[in-house]
Amino acid sequence: MVKIVGIVSSLMLLITLSTAVPANGELIGQQNASWGLSDFGNSNTVANFSALGWAVEESDSRMFVGGNFLNVTNGNTTEPQPYLAAFHVRTGVWDESFTPDVERPVLTMEATPDGGLILGGEIRNYNGQDVSSLVKIDPATGDIWPGWNTRIWGGTNVVREVSLEPDGWLYAAGSFTNASDGGAGQVVSNLIRMNPSTGAIDWSWTPSITGGAVWGVSASRTNSTVYVVGWFTDAAGAASPAVGIDSNDPTSVTWDGFEMNYPCCGNMYDVEATEFGTVFVVGEQHASYVYDENQNMATITSHVTSHNTNYQDSNTRRGGDFQEIERVGNRIYTTCHCWGSHSSYVGNHQLTQWDLAAGTGVHTGRVSSIIAYDIQTGARDQSFNPYMAGDVGGFGVKGASDGCLWVTGGINAVGEPGNQAPARDLVRLCDENATPTSIEGPVSCTATPSGGTINVEWETVVGAVDYVIYRTVDGGNQSWRAKVAGASYADTTRAGELVYFVAAKGADDTRSEPTQCTSEPEIAPDISAPADCSVTIDGPSVEVEWASVEEAENYIVYRSFNGGQNWWRGKVSETLFSDTNRDGELAYSVLSEAADGTRSVLTSCVAGDPAAPDEPTPVASCNTEVNVDDPAQVEVSWSAAANVDQYVIYRTVDGGSQFWRGRTTETTFVDTLRGGDTVYFVSTKLGSQFSERVTCG
DSSP states (O other), X not given: OEEESSOOOHHHHHHHHHTOOOOOTTOOSOOOOSOEEEEXXXXXXXXXXXXXXXXXXXXXXXXXXXXXXXXXXXXXXXXEOOSEEEEETTTOOBOTTOOOOBXXXXXXXXXXXXXXXXXXXXXXXXXXXXXXXXXXXXXXXXXXXXTOOOEEESTTOEEEEEXXXXXXXXXXXXXXXXXXXXXXXXEOOSEEEEOTTTOOBOTTOOOOEESSEEEEEEEOSSSSEEEEEEEOSEETTBOSSEEEEESSOTTOEEEOOOXXXXXXXXXXXXXXXXTTSEEEEEETTTEEEEEEGGGTTEEEEEEEEEXXXXXOSSSSSOOOOEEEXXXXXXXXXXXXXXXXXXEEEESOOOOSOSBGGGSXXXXXXXXXXXXXXXXXXXXXXXXXXXXXXXEEEEEEEEEOTTSOEEEEEEEEEESSTTSOEEOTTEEEXXXXXXXXXXXXXXXXXXXXXXXXXXXXXXXXXXXXXXXXXXXXXXXXXXXXXXXXSSSEEEEEOOSEEEEEEEEEEETTSBBOOOEEOEEOOOBOOSSOOOSOEEEEEXXXXXXXXXXXXXXXXXXXXXXXXXXXXXEEEEEESSSEEEEEOOSSOEEEEEEEEOTTSOBOOOEEOEEOOXXXXXXOOOOSOXXXXXOSSOTTEEEEEEOOOSSOSEEEEEEEETTOOOEEEEEESSSEEEEEOOSSOEEEEEEEEETTEEOOOEEOO
C-alpha cells in the first residue's frame, strides 16, 4: 500500500472522501436511476415545496434518499417506503431490505467517520422510538445507533441541515429551541454542534439566531468563522440572512457584509466554504454569490437565473432560486428551480428586471435544475449542462463513489425534448453506464509515489476502450478518480494511506471488477524541497518563511489544525507566506514546484526565531490619503519608529476583522481601496515580536 506522509484523523478522512469524487463534464444527460419516488407525505415545514426528495447521502455502498415521499416506484411498480429509502450505488435499484419505520420527512443526512448515518428533519418517531428531529442510525441495519441519545426538539422542531465540518464538529441547524445529549435539556436557538461519534454537544457554543430558521452552515477552512444562512432576522446581533460567527465566541459576528441583489426578499438556502478561501452563498431572487476570504470577503462573482429574450423564444422556461450546494472534487454544484438562462457578473450586482438580455451580466448558457462552478474562481463550468424538466427542481445532490451524480427534488424528466426519460424526483447522471460486466480487469497494476504525484500503471486489456481509476484513503470507500484511454494515470497525492484500483471498460460500456494495485517504492522527486522553514505566530498573524530552491518556480504551503489533515493554504513564488491565525494547534509545511509541475516532498516548518531581547517600538502616528488622480488608490504613511525590522499594515472594512495587507521597511504603503468604510492600522515588528497596532487617521 502507498504510504503518504501525514496524519489524517478519521473525521478529516470522511470529510475529504465526501469531496473527492471528481464528477465532471463527461456526465451525460441520461437517467441511470431505474427507481424513483412518489406520493407526498405529511410535512409541517416543506409542504409548500413540490419536491419529494430532499437529501441524498452515500454509506455502506448504498445511496440513501430522504424526503417528503411515501413510496418508491419503478415503472408500474410502487412499493411503500415512506420518508427514507436506500438504493444500490452502482445500479440505482431500490434496496428492498432497508425498510425502517420513519414517521415524518427526512430532510438532511450526513455519514460519520465511525460508519454511522445522521438523519435530520421532522422525523419524530424512528422504528417506534421518539427521536424528535435528529437521530443517528446504523446504515447497514437501519437500527438506531447503539448508545445514541442526543435529541433536538421545541419550536417548529425541525433540523434542516446536518454538516460535518473540518473543525471536527457535526453542526445541526434548523428551527428548534431545545437540545440534550443525555442530561437535562437546555435552551438553544436553531443551531448547535456536537461530537459526530458520541453526540456530545458543545454547550460553550450556542449562538442566538432568531426570527426564523437556519438552512445552511459551513465552517471556514482558513479562519475561525462559521458561516450561517437561512430564513432568520437576527444572528448573534446581525440582521442579515447570511453571516459569519466566530467559531470560538458565539456572540461575535465576523462577517455581516452580505448584500441582496434585489430589494425584496432575503432568504438564503445554503453556504459552502472552501480551503481556497472562496465562500459560496445561494438562495432567493434566483441568485448565487461567491466571496473571497483572502480579500476581506469581497464579492468575486455572482450569478442569476431567469429568462433571456436574446436566447429564448418565450419566457415559459424561467430561472429560479438556488437551493442546495454540494462540493464534488474541484467543482461546486448548486441545485435550483431554474429552467431558463444563466448570467454571470463580476462582483455583486443589482437586478433591475428579470429579462437578462437587458442586464449587465454575461450570458453563460441555459440551465436545468443543477449548475456547476469552479471551486476557486466561482466561474460557471458550461461543460456540465444536462437537460431536465420539472417544477421546483433539485434540492439534494451527491457525488457517488462510482463517479455518478445523484440529484433529488422536483424533477420530472431527463433528456432533450423528444428523447426524455422519466426522472420521478430522483436522477442519477453518470460518466458512463455502471452496469455489470463480463470484461476482464487488468492482470496487474502498480502505484508508485514520486514527490507530490502517484503514478498508476497497469497491463492493457484486450477489448478495453477505456480504464477507470479508483482509490481509497485509509481503507474508506473506493472513490472515482479518472477515466483514461491509456494504461497509466498520474494522480496528486494527499495525506493518508492510499490504495488504487483500475477497472477496464468495453466498447459496450460494460466494466470489469476493479483490480487492486500493488505499491512500489517511492521515486525520489527531481526537485529539492526547501532546506528549512520557520513559522512566526503573533496574535492574528502568521508568517511562514523558508529557504529558496534554485529550480523552484512556485511554493505550495499547507497547514494542519490540531493534528488533522494538511489543508492547502496557498501557492506563491516568493519564500514568504502570510496567513491568518486561528485558535488551536497549527502546523505548517511547504513544498517546491518546478515549472513543469513536478513537486518535492514536504518540508515541515518549525517555530520561528526566539523573541528579540527588546520589544519593537510602535509608530507614534499614522495617516491615510486617497490619491486625487486615482480614487481607487490610498497611501498609508506613518512616523518612523526606532528598534524595528519592518512595518506591518492591516485594514478593516465596515468594522469587520483586521486583515493583513502587507509589510515593508519603508514608512509608506500603497493599497487598492474597496467599497465600504475602510480603516488602516500599522504595527512594528522586531524579530518575532510585534508591537501594538496604531489606528491611522
